[in-house]
Amino acid sequence: MVLNREIPIVMVLGVIAWLAPSPRVSVWAGWAMVAVLILTPIGRIGWLASRWIRFDRRYGWVAWGLLTAVGVVAVLAALLR
């Protein structure tokens, strides 16, 4: 299971995004931080889905259903831009 090792990464990227003198660096660090914050919980669901599908199939499918819902959301949001 991925634990909160991501927090130091988020903090460093957040400080760079906030205080970097170069706007370009600030934007890149900010988006990298946002990506970590979005992908970590979704990655956890993916980890649970792949684990449960082997020994707790019912909830494995529920977790895959959640991942599918998030995927549909991403596609819908991209189409409605």
Added chain:
Amino acid sequence: MSSLILALLSFGAAGVGALGGLGGAVLLVPALVVAGMEPSEAAPLGLLTVAASSLAASSTQLDEDTVNHRLGVTLEVSASAGAAIGALVSAVISAAVLQWVLGVAAITAGLAGTLRTGSRHRASTESTAKPGERRGHLAGAYREEEGVIEYEAHNVPVGVSVMGVAGVVAGMTGTSGGFIKTPVMTELMHVPIKVAASTTVFMVGVTAASALIVYALHGRIDPAAAGAVVVGGLVGGRIGAMAQAHLPPVLVRRFLSAILIGIGVLLVVRGT
């Protein structure tokens, strides 16, 4: 609004929110709006603090065996879909309506904080149940000083439906929606408060991520402001959590509820 003010507001909201166990976004977003930011700009900043604080709290709760991931994932299917719908809707409705919804959300959070009840579950010294969640069921057990407490979630379809509404509120306003999720789990689904609160912390990270996908793809996140808010929120939340042990919890919760209801009424009045 300058990055320093954003960081300080986030620090204060997360610190005070952690004292009362409510989370920072439910204070931060109304505070940003009262300070003059558009609700649709404040919402993604609130969601970023929700995602960061969910991530920060996760390892402690996993150690305690109080998160029920099966319950969280089941309820998240509707909550995540709702959050994305809320984020999409927030782009097309007026600032006044958003402010009104945010005000009602703050009042609800304040009331939920004062009305929070104790656990109806009793510990058993004879139970042989292993702490953790039960495979194939929305049930489990956890250890308290007095013994092991077993539980099982009831009224799951109703819970799933209400979580969809909580998701819409979270996605639209940028608050975590935890003030709806925890009471629904304890009062409607008969889940012990400790498990409900931990599972909510796990869930709100996923809800926030779903809504943030929409905000990010629509270019509605300011990366520099996001950095300031997340750093301020993480530091404030950490200090608030440490200070929580030294303050009377009921008094702090009532004080926080009074602030939330006050801000909520102000936003409702401004939004109508």
